[in-house]
Amino acid sequence: MKAIWSIIFKDVVVELRNKETLSAMIMFAILILVIFSFAFESSGVDKNAIAPGCLWVAFSFAAILGLNRSLAKELDNECLQGLLLAPLSRGELYIAKVAGNFIFMLVAELVILPLFVVINNLKFDLQLLKVTGIGFLGMLAIASVGTILSVLSSATRMKEVMQPVLQIPLTIPVVICAVEATAGLLIPDYGENSSWLSILAGFTIVYLAVSYLLFEFAVED
Amino acid sequence: MKQRILAVLALATMIPALYLIFIYAPIEVTQGNVQRIFYFHVPLATAGYVSAGLMFIGSLMYLIKRDLKWDRFAAAAGEMGVLFLTAQLWTAIHWAKPIWGIWFAFDSRGTLQLVLYLIFISSVMLRAYLPEREKQAKLGAVFGILAMIDVPFNYLSIYLFRTQHPQPVVSPGGGGLDPQMWPAFIAGFTTLSFVYAYLFVRRIELAKVEEEVDYLSHLAFSHDV
Numbered sequence: 459m460k461a462i463w464s465i466i467f468k469d470v471v472v473e474l475r476n477k478e479t480l481s482a483m484i485m486f487a488i489l490i491l492v493i494f495s496f497a498f499e500s501s502g503v504d505k506n507a508i509a510p511g512c513l514w515v516a517f518s519f520a521a522i523l524g525l526n527r528s529l530a531k532e533l534d535n536e537c538l539q540g541l542l543l544a545p546l547s548r549g550e551l552y553i554a555k556v557a558g559n560f561i562f563m564l565v566a567e568l569v570i571l572p573l574f575v576v577i578n579n580l581k582f583d584l585q586l587l588k589v590t591g592i593g594f595l596g597m598l599a600i601a602s603v604g605t606i607l608s609v610l611s612s613a614t615r616m617k618e619v620m621q622p623v624l625q626i627p628l629t630i631p632v633v634i635c636a637v638e639a640t641a642g643l644l645i646p647d648y649g650e651n652s653s654w655l656s657i658l659a660g661f662t663i664v665y666l667a668v669s670y671l672l673f674e675f676a677v678e679d
Numbered sequence: 680m681k682q683r684i685l686a687v688l689a690l691a692t693m694i695p696a697l698y699l700i701f702i703y704a705p706i707e708v709t710q711g712n713v714q715r716i717f718y719f720h721v722p723l724a725t726a727g728y729v730s731a732g733l734m735f736i737g738s739l740m741y742l743i744k745r746d747l748k749w750d751r752f753a754a755a756a757g758e759m760g761v762l763f764l765t766a767q768l769w770t771a772i773h774w775a776k777p778i779w780g781i782w783f784a785f786d787s788r789g790t791l792q793l794v795l796y797l798i799f800i801s802s803v804m805l806r807a808y809l810p811e812r813e814k815q816a817k818l819g820a821v822f823g824i825l826a827m828i829d830v831p832f833n834y835l836s837i838y839l840f841r842t843q844h845p846q847p848v849v850s851p852g853g854g855g856l857d858p859q860m861w862p863a864f865i866a867g868f869t870t871l872s873f874v875y876a877y878l879f880v881r882r883i884e885l886a887k888v889e890e891e892v893d894y895l896s897h898l899a900f901s902h903d904v
Contacts, residue, residue, distance in 0.1 A: 603825065606821070606825065607822075607825070610805065610818045610821060610822055613809060613814055613818055614805065614808035614809050614810075615808050615809075615810055620804070620805065620808060623801050623804055623805075624801050624805060624822065627794060627797040627798045627801055627826070627829075628798070628825065628826060628829045630829075630833055630836075630837075631829070631832040631833050631837075634836040634837065634840050635836055653839065657832065657835055657836055657839070661832050664828060664832075668824065669825070672742075672821050672824060672825065675742055675817055675820070675821050676817075676818060676821050678817065
């Protein structure tokens with residue numbers, strides 16, 4: 459348990475010192491939101507109707523960037539070998555990495571959401587707080603799959619390029635559920651959203667459990 | 680030998696199947712001749728799901744047994760999935776265009792097939808870009824398991840997603856088949872099963888030969904110079 463905490467602590471301290479992952483993630487997400495507002499500006503579509511979709515495109519692409527960086531950092535100077543020597547099981551190492559990635563995604567989300575409200579002309583109210591909650595759950599789901607996929611993609615010759623290729627097809631249920639749940643909150647009379655959240659929770663639990671078991675094979679030499 | 684039997688069976692059933700599909704089966708009242716795509720479309724779609732199951736079995740067995748035989752099995756299933764779903768989506772767009780007036784309907788089944796197709800393509804790409812054979816097998820198996828666990832979630836979310844909204848199209852053939860259509864349907868299914876089995880066994884054999892060639896060329900180069 460202590461080892462898990464120290465790996466999370468290490469990730470956070472490294473990030474606080476160079477701030478490169480978070481700044482890249484946040485900047486990328488903002489750019490996506492801006493480009494979407496330009497792309498749909500002239501067509502005259504209802505901004506409220508596309509806002510949940512734009513938000514989750516921004517979130518999931520920012521997450522891909524963050525997940526890439528988090529493993530690329532470990533590959534420089536063979537840091538991954540050092541991590542594998544740490545006194546904890548492969549599954550625990552996976553949990554530690556997921557937690558680290560999740561923390562960065564949360565911080566990014568908390569910065570992106572207010573900007574999202576401003577760009578799309580929404581309101582700062584209780585609904586936004588609930589959207590933040592859905593964001594937490596969705597980000598955890600993405601982190602649970604993405605962390606193990608980042609190990610796979612970094613082993614290929616294409617490195618970072620493979621991350622979206624592997625991750626996007628596998629996170630389609632996450633995106634569908636999160637967008638639907640968000641739309642349920644932001645668009646009036648859209649319908650209930652509790653079943654979406656339970657699918658999302660089920661997805662996260664299953665992926666955390668399966669990846670916990672499979673991580674050993676993914677990092678093995 | 681096994682391959683030859685399967686090849687002969689596939690060919691032998693293909694000719695009567697083509698007869699049954701194109702000549703024997705009656706013309707469908709509302710859709711006309713276009714409906715004959717059905718006899719190819721449904722078996723091809725089933726082949727996609729079968730590939731998903733085979734890929735999961737192959738991946739799981741590789742991680743348990745650590746035998747490259749199972750990795751070849753899983754890799755072949757992935758490639759079969761790409762091949763048969765390409766054909767399936769090809770038939771789908773040619774059926775949808777004249778009947779529904781659109782190339783592709785994002786209804787629950789169509790979307791699911793598309794997502795499965797994308798997953799198979801990613802798994803083939805992953806294997807192609809991994810340099811070492813051992814890594815290819817191990818990481819391919821890890822991805823295979825993760826991807827196939829994803830399928831039920833995809834199914835659940837897409838199904839809920841698409842049925843909550845009004846459907847733009849009504850799925851065809853909902854009312855049961857004409858008795859004269861059954862032979863064509865069964866023949867189409869049988870033939871495609873044999874074609875699938877033949878290509879699958881053949882691909883596994885080919886992968887084995889590829890590995891031997893790799894090994895021999897590696898050996899030859901290491902003794903050289």
